[in-house]
Amino acid sequence: PQTIHLADYTPPNWLVTGVHLTFRLDPTRTRVLSRIGFAPNPDAKSREFKLDGEKMTLIRAKIDGTEVTPHVTETGLTCDVPDGPFTWEAEVEINPSANTALEGLYMSSGMYCTQCEAEGFRKITYYPDRPDVMAVFDVRIEGGEPVMLSNGNPGKMGDGFAEWHDPWPKPAYLFALVAGRLVAHPGTFTTMSGRDVDLNIWVRPGDEGKCAFGMEALKASMRWDEEKYRREYDLDLFNIVAVDDFNMGAMENKGLNIFNSSCVLASPETSTDANFERIEAIIAHEYFHNWTGNRITCRDWFQLCLKEGLTVFRDAQFTSDLRSAPVKRIEDVITLRARQFREDNGPLAHPVRPSSFVEINNFYTATVYEKGAELIGMLKTLVGDEAWSKALALYFDRHDGQACTIEDWLRVFEDVTGRDLAQFKRWYEDAGTPRLSVTDSYKDGIYTLHFRQETPPTPGQSEKPPRVIPIKVGLLGQDGKEVAETRVLEMTEAEQSFEFTGLAAQPVPSILRDFSAPVILQRETTNAERAFLLAHDTDPFNKWEAGRALAREGLLAMIRSDAAPDAAYLEASATMARDESLDPAFRALALGLPSQDDLAQAIHDAGGTPDPQAIWDALEALKDARAEAMEDTARGLYDAHQVTAPYAPDAAQSGARALANAALAMITRRDGGAAAQAQYDAAGNMTQQLAALACLLQAGKGDLALGRFYDQWQDDRLVIDKWFSLQVGYAAPEDAAEVAERLTQHPDFTMKNPNRFRATLGALAGSPAGFHHASGKGYALLADWLIKLDPLNPQTTARMCSAFETWRRYDADRQKLIEAQLRRIAGQEGLSRDTAEMVGRILA
Numbered sequence: 001p002q003t004i005h006l007a008d009y010t011p012p013n014w015l016v017t018g019v020h021l022t023f024r025l026d027p028t029r030t031r032v033l034s035r036i037g038f039a040p041n042p043d044a045k046s047r048e049f050k051l052d053g054e055k056m057t058l059i060r061a062k063i064d065g066t067e068v069t070p071h072v073t074e075t076g077l078t079c080d081v082p083d084g085p086f087t088w089e090a091e092v093e094i095n096p097s098a099n100t101a102l103e104g105l106y107m108s109s110g111m112y113c114t115q116c117e118a119e120g121f122r123k124i125t126y127y128p129d130r131p132d133v134m135a136v137f138d139v140r141i142e143g144g145e146p147v148m149l150s151n152g153n154p155g156k157m158g159d160g161f162a163e164w165h166d167p168w169p170k171p172a173y174l175f176a177l178v179a180g181r182l183v184a185h186p187g188t189f190t191t192m193s194g195r196d197v198d199l200n201i202w203v204r205p206g207d208e209g210k211c212a213f214g215m216e217a218l219k220a221s222m223r224w225d226e227e228k229y230r231r232e233y234d235l236d237l238f239n240i241v242a243v244d245d246f247n248m249g250a251m252e253n254k255g256l257n258i259f260n261s262s263c264v265l266a267s268p269e270t271s272t273d274a275n276f277e278r279i280e281a282i283i284a285h286e287y288f289h290n291w292t293g294n295r296i297t298c299r300d301w302f303q304l305c306l307k308e309g310l311t312v313f314r315d316a317q318f319t320s321d322l323r324s325a326p327v328k329r330i331e332d333v334i335t336l337r338a339r340q341f342r343e344d345n346g347p348l349a350h351p352v353r354p355s356s357f358v359e360i361n362n363f364y365t366a367t368v369y370e371k372g373a374e375l376i377g378m379l380k381t382l383v384g385d386e387a388w389s390k391a392l393a394l395y396f397d398r399h400d401g402q403a404c405t406i407e408d409w410l411r412v413f414e415d416v417t418g419r420d421l422a423q424f425k426r427w428y429e430d431a432g433t434p435r436l437s438v439t440d441s442y443k444d445g446i447y448t449l450h451f452r453q454e455t456p457p458t459p460g461q462s463e464k465p466p467r468v469i470p471i472k473v474g475l476l477g478q479d480g481k482e483v484a485e486t487r488v489l490e491m492t493e494a495e496q497s498f499e500f501t502g503l504a505a506q507p508v509p510s511i512l513r514d515f516s517a518p519v520i521l522q523r524e525t526t527n528a529e530r531a532f533l534l535a536h537d538t539d540p541f542n543k544w545e546a547g548r549a550l551a552r553e554g555l556l557a558m559i560r561s562d563a564a565p566d567a568a569y570l571e572a573s574a575t576m577a578r579d580e581s582l583d584p585a586f587r588a589l590a591l592g593l594p595s596q597d598d599l600a601q602a603i604h605d606a607g608g609t610p611d612p613q614a615i616w617d618a619l620e621a622l623k624d625a626r627a628e629a630m631e632d633t634a635r636g637l638y639d640a641h642q643v644t645a646p647y648a649p650d651a652a653q654s655g656a657r658a659l660a661n662a663a664l665a666m667i668t669r670r671d672g673g674a675a676a677q678a679q680y681d682a683a684g685n686m687t688q689q690l691a692a693l694a695c696l697l698q699a700g701k702g703d704l705a706l707g708r709f710y711d712q713w714q715d716d717r718l719v720i721d722k723w724f725s726l727q728v729g730y731a732a733p734e735d736a737a738e739v740a741e742r743l744t745q746h747p748d749f750t751m752k753n754p755n756r757f758r759a760t761l762g763a764l765a766g767s768p769a770g771f772h773h774a775s776g777k778g779y780a781l782l783a784d785w786l787i788k789l790d791p792l793n794p795q796t797t798a799r800m801c802s803a804f805e806t807w808r809r810y811d812a813d814r815q816k817l818i819e820a821q822l823r824r825i826a827g828q829e830g831l832s833r834d835t836a837e838m839v840g841r842i843l844a
């Protein structure tokens with residue numbers, strides 16, 4: 001397969017002046033008629049005419065009304081064309097029912113739907129399927145489905161047909177079509193200039209009751225983007241559709257967002273507080289793409305972070321404004337470390353703007369999204385809030401309607417601030433997580449922080465010049481009071497010192513407040529200092545971070561030398577948990593422990609070899625010790641944070657439930673499950689029910705409740721996904737592979753539904769002690785299923801290969817076992833390009 005390089009970019013030879021599509025829907029034989037205006041691109045060097053097209057049969061083609069015979073291959077066609085503008089017409093036949101890859105036009109639960117990003121439109125008709133070709137689309141759908149939707153505003157609607165017109169030029173990846181038996185949950189929104197917009201959430205009959213929350217989230221997003229960025233919605237209609245079979249979370253098609261049903265359907269009985277928060281964020285994310293992604297799109301797929309990093313940043317701002325900013329920041333850093341740091345420190349490491357790819361779908365990664373958003377956050381820190389607002393206004397103004405690059409983005413900031421961002425650009429071009437080490441000294445009232453930065457080599461990049469790193473620092477006095485407020489140190493050199501003057505005594509530093517840069521901070525410090533920061537730091541992120549570091553150090557000592565749980569940690573965390581001045585949501589987060597994977601990475605970073613079972617044992621021992629040490633505290637917290645008001649998925653109630661459920665987990669380790677059983681029996685919402693079920697499983701008392709849970713929810717696919725994943729996630733390490741395997745035999749298991757596949761096999765991959773069990777049965781099971789899934793759904797298969805990305809951390813025996821499975825996958829005949837690229841990179 002061919003590698004595509006950013007350096008090879010050339011402008012399109014032909015531009016599209018307009019697109020008319022007619023769909024004659026049929027489950028196995030859909031006809032797509034296209035009429036496309038082409039005009040030569042004055043910026044292009046060649047007039048060669050090539051259209052992308054895959055998995056379709058060309059019935060006929062015409063140029064300016066005259067039948068032509070193009071040269072057709074597996075990936076597209078070429079054709080002799082006039083020198084000047086012309087009209088291309090084609091009729092193709094495609095088979096949506098046979099499309100299990102869920103890319104292009106496919107069927108999900110009897111309805112037609114599409115997914116075109118990144119390169120799915122080429123499975124619908126022949127087209128220049130690249131984001132820098134933007135055009136106005138007119139669409140006619142024939143087929144007599146009760147509801148037939150496409151992008152833009154509705155046109156003529158009649159018996160058996162529907163017409164749509166999208167006035168905004170767009171790249172083909174934003175095209176969408178949905179048709180089937182759907183019902184709408186309607187709403188309206190009045191924009192800041194007073195225009196009324198009709199809103200709908202379209203679902204399968206029976207799901208109408210799960211749309212109200214999504215609708216409110218959509219309206220809140222529309223309002224927020226107006227207030228924060230002056231961005232107004234630009235069509236008369238905004239549709240969201242929920243589909244059951246979807247490779248990822250959701251898709252921002254112009255005026256017709258398509259969502260994985262798990263990311264939009266919500267009700268208190270079936271969704272947890274965490275589900276609600278995620279749904280709200282994803283609805284916002286897709287809506288925000290209307291400006292950052294759709295009105296201003298990407299020139300080519302290497303620029304993916306231009307829209308994704310910025311849109312993740314914007315949705316995080318939205319959640320911070322609606323809920324708690326510190327809690328959101330901590331949650332985001334937890335996932336950044338779990339997913340992005342893991343990626344950045346292994347064989348799949350790549351720059352936020354990659355310079356080459358084989359299959360672009362493999363680059364919708366934590367690095368492009370989450371690290372991409374961190375870069376935006378750093379840029380904002382470096383230029384300040386005022387320049388940020390000006391730069392964003394200029395960006396929208398200057399680039400509306402264009403397909404842009406990271407260079408365009410950075411130039412806006414350079415023009416607004418007069419600052420040279422060449423060094424900042426390295427963040428986009430160099431992979432790897434910088435290690436930031438720091439030492440300090442104090443003399444004659446002057447406190448000095450000395451930093452060193454170093455980024456380890458990543459695939460294809462050995463040398464990493466220093467980057468600009470914004471380091472937010474505050475100082476505390478020995479009495480716990482802040483003696484220097486947060487200030488941003490701008491590090492630009494490999495080594496650099498910063499001085500704080502006028503200090504009466506040696507302060508305690510609070511470094512990298514708010515996690516101001518995506519780096520690994522290394523500092524020799526004491527547990528006493530960590531406990532001090534946990535107690536006194538005024539920066540909520542660093543307060544949490546201090547507790548986390550204390551837990552991690554204690555766990556590492558337990559793993560390394562069989563040490564007993566650290567009494568100081570137990571004491572400090574109990575004090576923190578009881579501190580009623582702290583937000584319960586914060587306390588719940590601070591009671592969380594480093595994950596198994598965090599600990600494995602920390603051991604690996606320190607030059608050791610992680611033993612997944614030993615990590616598991618240490619975590620269990622610490623949880624047991626903490627449950628004992630905090631027995632009374634846990635009961636007190638549990639009772640004090642029961643929510644009696646009617647259920648609401650807001651920040652306050654969710655925080656209280658999170659803290660009470662963290663307490664319940666501790667109580668369960670003491671009472672064997674009595675309190676959890678009581679909560680399960682009385683639960684009136686999924687947050688309470690699922691947390692109680694998890695506790696019961698953990699205590700080995702879950703069988704009865706599991707059966708009851710299944711009976712209660714067997715008709716709800718999304719809840720049954722939870723039932724699948726919880727059993728794998730709470731299995732003992734030696735049982736996890738068997739539990740997952742047994743579940744793959746369950747009549748409700750199907751590998752055609754990505755949610756169910758992830759709930760089962762993804763849950764195994766996400767349970768390190770079980771997945772990495774010394775027997776190798778976890779590896780073998782996952783490989784078996786990836787091999788089975790690949791011919792059906794390459795995208796989801798390839799994505800799940802990242803379960804193996806940490807393989808070089810482990811001992812020789814495990815490495816051998818994993819390598820054998822990777823080679824077995826790689827050796828499959830007809831392996832997809834997606835999976836071949838992933839396995840190849842992991843093995844390299």
Ligand code: B3K
Pocket residue numbers: 117118248250251252285286289308361364
């Ligand atoms: N832009 C889509 C992701 C498309 C993934 C294609 N493999 C959703 C989002 O980021 O909002």
Ligand code: ZN
Pocket residue numbers: 285289307308311
């Ligand atoms: Zn996005």
